[in-house]
Amino acid sequence: MRFPPLSTLLLSSSGMTPPASTPPPAPAAPAAGAQTLNDRVAELIRQKIVKGEFLPGQRLSEAALADSFEISRNTLREVFRTLTKEGLLKHAPNRGVFVAVPSIASIIDIYRVRRLIECQALAQAYPRHPAKKHMREAVEMALRCREAGDWLGVGTANMEFHMAIVELADSERLNNLFAHILVELRLAFGLLKDPEFLHAPYVDMNMKLLELIEAGKFAEGSAALNDYLVHSERIVLAVYARSMPEGGIDS
Incomplete structure (x- = not known):
């Protein structure tokens, strides 16, 4: 037979309630901030296209846009990849990223x-x-x-x-x-x-x-x-x- 721990028996005999076990720490929330930032910057670029500020075939300067949006180049590259998958941008090896030209x-x-x-x-x-x-x-x-x-x-x-x-x-x-x-x-x-x-x-x-x-x-x-x-x-x-x-x- 398995007996309860001695500390529990002593507390029970004295009329005291055993302390509740401390719950394990909650898992850390996922870092959604970076994704939210990516979404926001991607939407800003989409809006610039809609307003005619970025034209088809125009080269997008990574350095200038990163400074303008106050984000890192790595974040901007992730945004570029997202918009390229959407067909709005096009990556040309050794040349950079351009606004897409529709067919x-x-x-x-x-x-x-x-x-x-x-x-x-x-x-x-x-x-x-x-x-x-x-x-x-x-x-x-x-x-x-x-x-x-x-x-x-x-x-x-x-x-x-x-x-x-x-x-x-x-x-x-x-x-x-x-x-x-x-x-x-x-x-x-x-x-x-x-x-x-x-x-x-x-x-x-x-x-x-x-x-x-x-x-x-x-x-x-x-x-x-x-x-x-x-x-x-x-x-x-x-x-x-x-x-x-x-x-x-x-x-």
Whole structure:
């Protein structure tokens, strides 16, 4: 028979309660700070692409960016690897890291996905969805930028408008997916030398689309959006084909 320790017997006989055993120390929490920093820097670079601050084919200086973001070069290299896997950057051996240049095939695929996501999100929207306010704000921003001759700003407002359309679907997964698609789309837009030619027609087209949505004509708006995206794709592909060698980053 196995007896309890003598100390326990002595405490029991004296009416005292044995002290509770000291629990083992909790395992250290994972070092999430570095990952959070990586995510934050990666998002900053994505936003610079969306805003047209980083252009397709542009070389990214490791030293300058590390200083700008106040991070180590090792951290920046990890961010570069993440964005390279996403197809937003391209590493050229012995030359450095460059902003990716999309191919015609990737542009076609982007627009295919846009039609699948945006048109369906609009078709199933409900009248009082808060995303309509975001769409109105994006249209007003585009009008202000057009008045100021800020065509890159018009392009950014257009991105916000289409992001708000996707928000009509109430899906965080779709929002995240589409945010990435918009970064790739801005790369395609960045290849075009005349942003006014690209963006000017869509300010008024976005206004008309918003009018349909605010009137609750979602099916009609979805059909109009499909035609809109087909038109946009043709314009982008036509200009791209004249200005870029075949293949882009996929060559």
